[in-house]
Amino acid sequence: MDSTSDITIGQVVKSKAGRDKGRIFLVLDIVDDQHILIVDGDLRKLDNPKRKKIKHLIVYNTVLPEVKYKCDNNIKMNNAFIRKLLVPFNKSF
Structure with a gap:
């Protein structure tokens, strides 16, 4: 499961380790085969994504x-947009 082939930009992920454990994030970018950049629009804003x-x-x-479309086409997103997208996931998981 440690391969980036499973992960794409705009995918929903949940942290299972660290101080942000249990929080829901969106994949903003793929750094390498082991690291990604994640945001939630709240603690981790678009201008300071978490690696x-x-x-x-x-x-x-x-x-x-x-999200994938906006990232691929360099269309600006804001943190409120990210938070709004994540609302249903924060309730259901």
Whole structure:
């Protein structure tokens, strides 16, 4: 599971280690085969994403296409947009 082939930009992940344990994040970027950048629009804002090891995350099958589209096309997003997208996940997990 430590391969980035399972992970794509816009995917929903949950931290299972560290001080942010249990929080839901979105994948903003893939750094290398072991690290990704994650944001939640609250603690981890878009201008300061968290670099995290993939093995410290629970990867969900959900990919938010609007985030992937905006990242791929360099369309600006704001933190409120990220928080709004994550609301249903914070309730259900």
